[in-house]
Amino acid sequence: MTIARVALAVVLVLAVAVLVAPPGLDRAFAHKEKHTPEQLKAFEDIFIEQVKLGDLLFHGDGATEKKMGAQLSKTGMACAMCHPFSSDTHPHEFPKFQEQMNKFATLRDMINWCIEKPNEGIKLAEDSDAMKALEAYIIWSNRGAKLDPGRH
Amino acid sequence: MARTLNGPEVTPDQSMTVTRRTFIHKSLITAGITAGATTYGWLPLINTIDLAFGQTAFKFAWLSDTHLYPKDVNTRFVEKAVRAVKEIQAMNPPADFLIFGGDLAQLGDPVELDLGADILKEVKIRKVFIPGEHDWYLDMGAKWERLFGKQPWTFDHKGVRFVGLDTVSRGPDYWTAKKMTPKERMGHMATLDGSVAGAWAGVGRDQMQWLQTTLGSWQKNRPVVIFTHNPLYEYYPPWNFWVRDWREVHEVLKGYTSVTNIHGHTHQVLYNEIGTMRSIGMLATSWPWPYAPEGVPALTKCHLRADPGDHYDGVGWSQLTQSAAGKIEAEYVMWRKKEHLIGEAAVDSGCGDNVNQPLSPRLVDREWTYPGGHK
Numbered sequence: 001m002t003i004a005r006v007a008l009a010v011v012l013v014l015a016v017a018v019l020v021a022p023p024g025l026d027r028a029f030a031h032k033e034k035h036t037p038e039q040l041k042a043f044e045d046i047f048i049e050q051v052k053l054g055d056l057l058f059h060g061d062g063a064t065e066k067k068m069g070a071q072l073s074k075t076g077m078a079c080a081m082c083h084p085f086s087s088d089t090h091p092h093e094f095p096k097f098q099e100q101m102n103k104f105a106t107l108r109d110m111i112n113w114c115i116e117k118p119n120e121g122i123k124l125a126e127d128s129d130a131m132k133a134l135e136a137y138i139i140w141s142n143r144g145a146k147l148d149p150g151r152h
Numbered sequence: 153m154a155r156t157l158n159g160p161e162v163t164p165d166q167s168m169t170v171t172r173r174t175f176i177h178k179s180l181i182t183a184g185i186t187a188g189a190t191t192y193g194w195l196p197l198i199n200t201i202d203l204a205f206g207q208t209a210f211k212f213a214w215l216s217d218t219h220l221y222p223k224d225v226n227t228r229f230v231e232k233a234v235r236a237v238k239e240i241q242a243m244n245p246p247a248d249f250l251i252f253g254g255d256l257a258q259l260g261d262p263v264e265l266d267l268g269a270d271i272l273k274e275v276k277i278r279k280v281f282i283p284g285e286h287d288w289y290l291d292m293g294a295k296w297e298r299l300f301g302k303q304p305w306t307f308d309h310k311g312v313r314f315v316g317l318d319t320v321s322r323g324p325d326y327w328t329a330k331k332m333t334p335k336e337r338m339g340h341m342a343t344l345d346g347s348v349a350g351a352w353a354g355v356g357r358d359q360m361q362w363l364q365t366t367l368g369s370w371q372k373n374r375p376v377v378i379f380t381h382n383p384l385y386e387y388y389p390p391w392n393f394w395v396r397d398w399r400e401v402h403e404v405l406k407g408y409t410s411v412t413n414i415h416g417h418t419h420q421v422l423y424n425e426i427g428t429m430r431s432i433g434m435l436a437t438s439w440p441w442p443y444a445p446e447g448v449p450a451l452t453k454c455h456l457r458a459d460p461g462d463h464y465d466g467v468g469w470s471q472l473t474q475s476a477a478g479k480i481e482a483e484y485v486m487w488r489k490k491e492h493l494i495g496e497a498a499v500d501s502g503c504g505d506n507v508n509q510p511l512s513p514r515l516v517d518r519e520w521t522y523p524g525g526h527k
Binding site for chain 2: 048051052055056059075076077080081082083084085086087088090092100114117118140141142143144145146148152
């Protein structure tokens with residue numbers, strides 16, 4: 001009886017693993033084998049592609065906005081006009097209390113505040129591709145900054 | 153180079169004193185007040201730097217970096233340019249002249265430049281102009297020169313030799329080989345943190361020669377004021393917060409003991425001394441740039457962090473007043489600071505975060521397919 005239950009559990013776990021595996025991969029595990037340089041390159045390419053998309057959005061590129069279904073500004077202002085090189089975005093300080101929102105906020109909250117207020121654009125869904133790309137660009141630009149969460 | 157120029161005995165004219173004080177600028181109390189006034193305070197405070205030179209009392213005003221879009225794209229920049237122009241016209245006693253320090257337009261569009269020229273018509277006093285890069289690179293200065301004439305220029309006024317230089321038009325050609333359209337060329341130039349346009353800010357050998365000749369007839373101990381769009385020293389090259397040939401400029405200026413460089417482009421409170429030259433950065437009316445992650449002059453006390461939710465904050469214009477006692481005050485008319493213009497504590501200072509802010513140039517600039525052509 002006990003053996004049968006264990007066997008059933010193992011079968012179920014394997015079934016779930018197969019179901020949640022991304023297309024093209026036969027399992028959802030990580031770090032079972034050494035990575036190949038090609039794999040590492042592929043992982044990095046996925047990240048850098050998002051950084052570049054975020055960069056273009058951040059600099060007001062209309063074609064990229066259209067492609068990603070975003071309208072980040074209606075005033076001609078782009079994020080980079082107040083934040084060249086993504087300066088003064090302080091991704092390493094989030095989450096924190098954000099004065100102008102009067103709440104404990106994440107970087108994504110702040111990105112949306114800037115889109116809605118100074119830029120008069122349309123807020124992004126928090127898990128949208130455009131939001132993730134903007135986040136990737138901002139954090140990549142500030143890589144090397146010391147984590148300092150909560151700092152005003 | 154700065155160390156060499158700033159030897160132990162070398163500073164700008166010792167009769168100059170720098171003081172900082174703030175006071176309510178009464179003429180502005182009746183100026184247009186908009187949303188946010190009650191929250192952020194609407195009495196603008198003015199930071200004063202007292203300089204001593206010249207012989208007779210007079211004032212002049214500085215306005216720059218209005219970055220106008222066509223009216224149907226952005227009305228905020230238009231409103232602020234109009235407000236500044238009205239305040240300059242209302243100065244009492246009136247200014248002897250207005251220097252417009254460049255970046256009237258955002259994308260060099262003739263519509264933008266015509267709009268700016270129209271707004272500036274409100275100012276009836278003498279006006280002199282130097283261009284910014286945003287005014288130039290759509291048609292390589294053709295419209296600008298039709299509206300505002302050619303640079304460089306010089307004139308003497310009440311004991312001071314004034315010089316206006318063009319620091320924007322001598323950028324290296326980054327467009328021909330890549331077959332850019334004029335709009336693409338302008339787009340790269342209008343991106344402060346782009347690297348495609350490169351080290352475009354410079355005085356150039358021809359203009360340097362002109363400057364040398366122009367100053368040759370001026371006694372070396374008499375005051376010289378040089379207006380430029382970019383600062384005449386190295387602050388932060390990646391954003392062209394410099395001119396690339398600033399070392400040569402200082403060779404030309406060597407021996408002149410009272411040189412004041414007044415510049416735009418940086419959109420922030422800035423002060424520096426290099427050799428015998430002092431340099432003062434002026435505010436924009438459009439938006440404030442953040443302080444660069446490095447290179448902020450040690451003599452600069454950074455302004456209070458700007459409020460991104462209030463587009464009248466961190467911006468304004470400047471008036472320079474020479475008193476009968478021979479003092480000149482360079483006053484920042486920053487519209488929206490309640491009590492303090494300068495952020496003393498790191499947490500309040502516009503450059504207080506620089507110590508933990510390593511930044512990287514854009515990756516997309518390294519690709520042949522430039523922004524706008526992304527596949």
